[in-house]
Amino acid sequence: MVGAVAVVGSLEMGCSKQEPDVIPSSSPRNDVPLRVLAVVEKDDDNVITRGWQAVSEQEIQIDVLALSRADPASLADAVLAGAKKADVVIYPLVLVGEVSRAEAVVEMTADEVKRIEVGVGSLLPAARNGAARYGGAVYALPLGCALPAVVAQSKVDPLETWEDYDRLVKIQWEGSAAEPTAAGWAGTMFLWRCSGIKDWLFDRKDLKPLVNTEPYVNSLELMMRTNDRYLKKDQTPDQIWTMVGEGQLQGGIGFPARRSLGTANVNVSALPGVVNLSKVVLDPFSPVVSLSASCRQTTASRRFIEWLCGGEGSRAVRGQVAGMTDPRSVESATGASASYDDWLANQLQAPLTAACPQLNDAPDYLIALDQEVRSALGGEVTAQKALDQVAEQWAELTAAAGMDKQIQAWRMAQGMRS
Numbered sequence: 001m002v003g004a005v006a007v008v009g010s011l012e013m014g015c016s017k018q019e020p021d022v023i024p025s026s027s028p029r030n031d032v033p034l035r036v037l038a039v040v041e042k043d044d045d046n047v048i049t050r051g052w053q054a055v056s057e058q059e060i061q062i063d064v065l066a067l068s069r070a071d072p073a074s075l076a077d078a079v080l081a082g083a084k085k086a087d088v089v090i091y092p093l094v095l096v097g098e099v100s101r102a103e104a105v106v107e108m109t110a111d112e113v114k115r116i117e118v119g120v121g122s123l124l125p126a127a128r129n130g131a132a133r134y135g136g137a138v139y140a141l142p143l144g145c146a147l148p149a150v151v152a153q154s155k156v157d158p159l160e161t162w163e164d165y166d167r168l169v170k171i172q173w174e175g176s177a178a179e180p181t182a183a184g185w186a187g188t189m190f191l192w193r194c195s196g197i198k199d200w201l202f203d204r205k206d207l208k209p210l211v212n213t214e215p216y217v218n219s220l221e222l223m224m225r226t227n228d229r230y231l232k233k234d235q236t237p238d239q240i241w242t243m244v245g246e247g248q249l250q251g252g253i254g255f256p257a258r259r260s261l262g263t264a265n266v267n268v269s270a271l272p273g274v275v276n277l278s279k280v281v282l283d284p285f286s287p288v289v290s291l292s293a294s295c296r297q298t299t300a301s302r303r304f305i306e307w308l309c310g311g312e313g314s315r316a317v318r319g320q321v322a323g324m325t326d327p328r329s330v331e332s333a334t335g336a337s338a339s340y341d342d343w344l345a346n347q348l349q350a351p352l353t354a355a356c357p358q359l360n361d362a363p364d365y366l367i368a369l370d371q372e373v374r375s376a377l378g379g380e381v382t383a384q385k386a387l388d389q390v391a392e393q394w395a396e397l398t399a400a401a402g403m404d405k406q407i408q409a410w411r412m413a414q415g416m417r418s
Helices: 044-053 075-083 093-101 110-120 125-131 162-172 186-193 214-229 237-245 298-310 314-320 338-347 362-377 383-401 403-413
Strands: 034-040 060-066 088-092 149-152 251-254 267-269 287-291
Touching: 034 044, 034 075, 034 298, 044 060, 044 298, 044 314, 060 075, 075 088, 075 093, 075 362, 088 093, 088 298, 093 287, 093 362, 093 403, 110 298, 149 237, 149 338, 162 214, 186 214, 186 362, 214 362, 214 383, 237 251, 267 338, 287 298, 298 314, 362 383, 383 403
Parallel strands: 034 060, 034 088
Antiparallel strands: 088 287, 149 251, 149 267
16 A cells, blocks of 8 residues: 555645535635534634634634544544545644555645745744654644643753653652643653653564563663652643642642643653653654645635634644644733643654554554553553563554555654655
């Protein structure tokens, strides 16, 4: 199977012409709803709708797919099916590879990307390299690139290693801390801890899982040790952010799910190892937006995408939608989450990113990792046993999908052309 999708000459040519109700882009109609498929949390679609209606007379219809990080097994199939009835698709970063290979979304031309950047600002390096490029092409634009931070009630000196963080939790915070280990978050937190490991997840030649090799095992063992010290366990990043801001915890690792609800009384600093130039690992469930291959209103769809990426009023909208941030060059933030926004913009200046596992059946890889990491944190298995089981499950998933297809997908996830 050829991994890259067919390349179209421009976005104007990207919409399917097989639907009987195609509306020429040269004569858009406001009375025909713009169809948007969105993987968002409850009521976030209403926030987007209200924001769009404030700047456009174009009607909009948002079909929502609920995001369950703990069990996203059927998400890819649901997105692929929903994209056939949509003009625009908002979905998780981890699915970009799958939807592009299925030709469910349209590749954006360099001219189109440039036009959007002239209008709303350039993407910050980590957002560009880690979320806007797949296989040397652009199929999606990031709407958010939230990163975890060390959050605390008082200032924390830069942490060079995760051992330094462990000592901080034990001695200074006396266990009054937490990190994201709730279902759906533990596996991603483990990846964030592993960002400095050179050989990332798979062997490039044969896609042999590397997750059970010594550096990863050592990382999980230290994560288990620190987890035992925490006063609070099984938390999400947003819960930790709130508890630190309200004084329930002295510190931990987290970030606000919705920046408009951020707490001002939080000191924010980088994760351990970032000072040693570890690669940025983007959350696999970071939201991105694409033009559907089944789009019937090209002009309106492009206008909506540009608006959501940074048009008038969209910053306030993204501030109220879970997972959305400002991944473009913006002026200093203001308001409750200003400290986090400014810190995040600085972090996204990093040019190096570690590839998101954008493989076929990618959610299944994440599920296996998350479940086994949580088993280890719960004391059910050793770190080595947990990661051996992850490696075994990953190898089985790769064999089922087809070794050659997955090798090609992994190459494209790292920005290489097929």
